[in-house]
Amino acid sequence: GSRGHMRGDTFKTLQGILKARGMTYADLAGRMNVSEPTVKRIFAGQDCKLGRLLEICDILEVPLPDVLHRAARVSEKASVLPVATEARLAADPSLFFLFILLREPIPQHLIEERFGLSGQDMFRFGQDLEALGLAEVHAGNRIKITRKDPIQFRLDGPLIPLLKEINLKFLDQAISNAGGQNSPFFTVSRRMLPDTAAFIAREIEALQATISELARQDQMVSREEDLVTCKLTGAWAPVSFPDILTIAPKD
Known part of the structure; x- marks a missing residue:
């Protein structure tokens, strides 16, 4: 889901603390009894079990709430889509609503069931979103949303x-x-x-x-x-x- 994007900031914050403590990934791996590649994977933001996170905070002697609070302060501002993209979405309400549902994220099969959409429908919607740079269409007409960041729609725009x-x-x-x-x-x-x-x-x-x-x-x-x-x-x-x-x- 959209967590990888969010978690990145947590690990950026932890990386800063690691540097401040004069520690390397290897030092951290030794203290955690795991391999250095495992630590690198964790910091790539792909693994965020709460237990692991607490263990790292323990070793770095920093409370998790402080880390999260600090990470939250680097929060990105919501981005704005080009007006032309908003206009294209406004012209096709179903496309806009599908984009919102997929970003939720609501599983695609549930959306298909709820609105009686065929694989062919999804393929065509997916192509439209792909053309706007908002998604990619994968095998089996799976639509993968590529814009995970918070989006602010213009309150004086086409939408x-x-x-x-x-x-x-x-x-x-x-x-x-x-x-x-x-x-x-x-x-x-x-x-x-x-x-x-x-x-x-x-x-x-x-x-x-x-x-x-x-x-x-x-x-x-x-x-x-x-x-x-x-x-x-x-x-x-x-x-x-x-x-x-x-x-x-x-x-």
């Missing part, structure tokens, strides 16, 4: 109608299930001074950063199948109720 649709449907779902324990729908409107509103906007930005950072740390130490996707959708802006509400005169 606006589809992003609006996704978020409105999500809110609709959340409001319908509002009684449920795990999906609190909340909304608040209050009278306040503009500088208070600006302060709250900064608090919301901080919350977004916290969500991204905590999720990154989870991805570094977890198996893909243990993670759940959660979504927060909101807007914070001055509201004009007369522009939203209508009142019909009594005939």
Whole structure:
């Protein structure tokens, strides 16, 4: 899954600590009772069992939370796709939605079952994503997403109608299930001074950063199948109720 990408930062951080301690891979291998190639493989980010990670932290005398926290701070900013790529995805909503599902990652066979898609469909979708540089098509029409980094879609770009649709449907779902324990729908409107509103906007930005950072740390130490996707959708802006509400005169 997308963990290799995330874990890379953890191991970059550990490499720095290793250097700071004046230790080599060979020294670490000796302390762990494994071969040097094994340590090299671990640091290539291909092996991240929590026990191993804790063992390395122990030897380096550094708490794992500090390592994760440090690794999270080197978090990459979300990248933006070229406008032409967004326009191509906007022109084919099914292609865009498939891209989102495969990035989740939801297993391809489940997507095929859910939406009644044939191998031929997947091959054609895969070719379209490949042409956009977003995926590769492998044997058996397996689509491998190549863009694993966080992507920020333009909020003033060609995808606006589809992003609006996704978020409105999500809110609709959340409001319908509002009684449920795990999906609190909340909304608040209050009278306040503009500088208070600006302060709250900064608090919301901080919350977004916290969500991204905590999720990154989870991805570094977890198996893909243990993670759940959660979504927060909101807007914070001055509201004009007369522009939203209508009142019909009594005939």
